[in-house]
Amino acid sequence: MxxxxxxxxxxxxxxxxxxxxxxxxxxxxxxxxxxxxxxxxxxxxxxxxxxxxxxxxxxxxxxxxxxxxxxxxxxxxxxxxxxxxxxxxxxxxxxxxxxxxxxxxxxxxxxxxxxxxxxxxxxxxxxxxxxxxxxxxxxxxxxxxxxxxxxxxxxxxxxxxxxxxxxxxxxxxxxxRRSITSLDRAALRAEAREFFGLDPDAPTLLVFGGSQGAVSINGAVSGAAKEFADAGVGVLHAHGPKNTLVVQEFPGRPAYVPVPYLERMDLAYAAADAVLCRSGAMTVAEVSAVGLPAVFVPLPYGNGEQAVNARPAVDAGAGLMVDDADLTPAKVAELVIPLVSDADRVAKMSAAAVGLGHxxxxxxxxxxxxxxxxx
Missing domain, CATH: 3.40.50.2000 (Glycogen Phosphorylase B;)
Incomplete structure (x- = not known):
């Protein structure tokens, strides 16, 4: 040629x-x-x-x-x-x-x-x-x-x-994707919150378990819906197109918004202050690139690569790791809600995340x- x-x-x-x-x-x-x-x-x-x-x-x-x-x-x-x-x-x-x-x-x-x-x-x-x-x-x-x-x-x-x-x-x-690596979360925050029907000001957790969702994550996070509401934390939860998720509403509290699938991951990332997710290589790379503090729940199958994927972010102070078997509504209330609610801790973990990746x-x-x- x-x-x-x-x-x-x-x-x-x-x-x-x-x-x-x-x-x-x-x-x-x-x-x-x-x-x-x-x-x-x-x-x-x-x-x-x-x-x-x-x-x-x-x-x-x-x-x-x-x-x-x-x-x-x-x-x-x-x-x-x-x-x-x-x-x-x-x-x-x-x-x-x-x-x-x-x-x-x-x-x-x-x-x-x-x-x-x-x-x-x-x-x-x-x-x-x-x-x-x-x-x-x-x-x-x-x-x-x-x-x-x-x-x-x-x-x-x-x-x-x-x-x-x-x-x-x-x-x-x-x-x-360039829509991820060039994402200005702060500039898109208001638009993203409005797009998903989230509280414009409340600390907000993004939850997803891969493109098909994750039953264990769905149950543990939705089971803590009252604790999220009581703490003033909003939730955007992608539960997977083949799963259903019914969450009790708490009037006057930040919304818990379940969706089958996230077509606009850029807006989902912009809407969030932290994320709870699996730790596939692509997911870890994306949440690190956009500077989101993460609670990683590695897939408990395969050859253990998801735990390996998450380790650099955890070691850098940008994330936490929880075994799938240990993820319960009580664990979410004990570990995740205090993280999302702590603005200073979120800022430090976000800065650590941005320093990772290519x-x-x-x-x-x-x-x-x-x-x-x-x-």
Whole structure:
């Protein structure tokens, strides 16, 4: 591919437009960094074309088109955690998914494949191997199977944190949306409180448990609704689209506002003084970037990566960590409400949070990707 030559008009680029294929389907933790990268690529090379890979059942079917990028669907390759009859079907499923993915890469003329892990990334890596340059991004300190495989074939490997056990790893942080990294919470506070129907002045806690919600978090926080009301603390609680949450109203007290899903995370962050949430890598990066003190409740499953994700923020004084099994309405009343109510403590923890992370990770990764594509 020829190197691009900038023309006389600002932003005009001569030469072949790069075609970037991103593979980050399944959960928001995989999709959002992929979309943040896509946005950064388009800022740096407005003539580029970015295509996302996904599956029929993934959250990408909603998120990717909403951000304006084309989505190509491939058969999923879920990896069983334990020996099961399903394991015997894996070679056939992998072969079919790789074949479909290779057809897509050839049809769109992919110049580079960028994977973010998960069951969409594995067939993408195998389809691109030896044919199209691969760039891997790993958000967790403990890489999953897909990225461990992909890193073996990649021309560049980017990671979020030091100590990630992948060869050739370059620490760049996690790509985040510019609406998050450039967020002025103070300037948006009044608009955000009005948008959600929250008290304009009361200390306010934001609660969410990932894109699907978390039953344990929902029960513990809503069970302390009276204590929040008595303390004069408002709550914005995203309980998940498949869950229901009925909370008693307390007239004359700050509102407890339950919502199924947060379409405007920027306004949710701006409305809050502190957050109680899971500690996926993307979540930790975002709440740190916007300077929100956090009470992290790591997911009690998997390989323990969520506790690992939260540890730097906790050690820096920007957050607290509570085991999922210990999160009860009494624990919320004892630990969380005093935190949100203490303006001085909130300010100190907020300052500590802002010092964490890599705000330019999106453009750093975009430059790596464009270089790998020869653009």
């Amino acid at each position: 020829n190197n691009p030559v900038r023309g006389g008009v600002s932003g005009e680029v001569a030469g072949k437009a790069p075609v970037v294929v991103v593979a980050g389907g399944g959960t928001a933790g995989h999709i959002e960094p992929a979309l943040a990268l896509a946005d950064a690529v388009m800022r740096l090379r407005p003539d580029a074309k970015v295509i996302a890979l996904g599956t029929q059942r993934g959250l990408e079917n909603k998120l990717v088109p909403a951000r304006g990028y084309p989505l190509e669907l491939i058969p999923p390759v879920p990896m069983p955690r334990k020996p099961t009859p399903e394991l015997l079907k894996m070679p056939l499923k992998v072969r079919d998914s790789v074949k479909r993915t290779r057809e897509i890469l050839d049809r769109v003329g992919a110049d580079v494949v960028v994977g973010f892990g998960g069951y969409v990334a594995l067939p993408a890596y195998l389809a691109a191997r030896g044919r199209t340059p691969i760039v891997v991004h790993e958000a967790n300190e403990k890489p999953g199977l897909a990225n461990r495989v992909g890193a073996r074939f990649a021309v560049r490997v980017a990671v979020a944190v030091p100590g990630t056990p992948l060869a050739k790893a370059e620490v760049i942080g996690i790509p985040l 705000r330019e990770a999106d453009e750093t990764l975009a430059k790596i990707v464009l270089e790998a594509a020869g653009a």
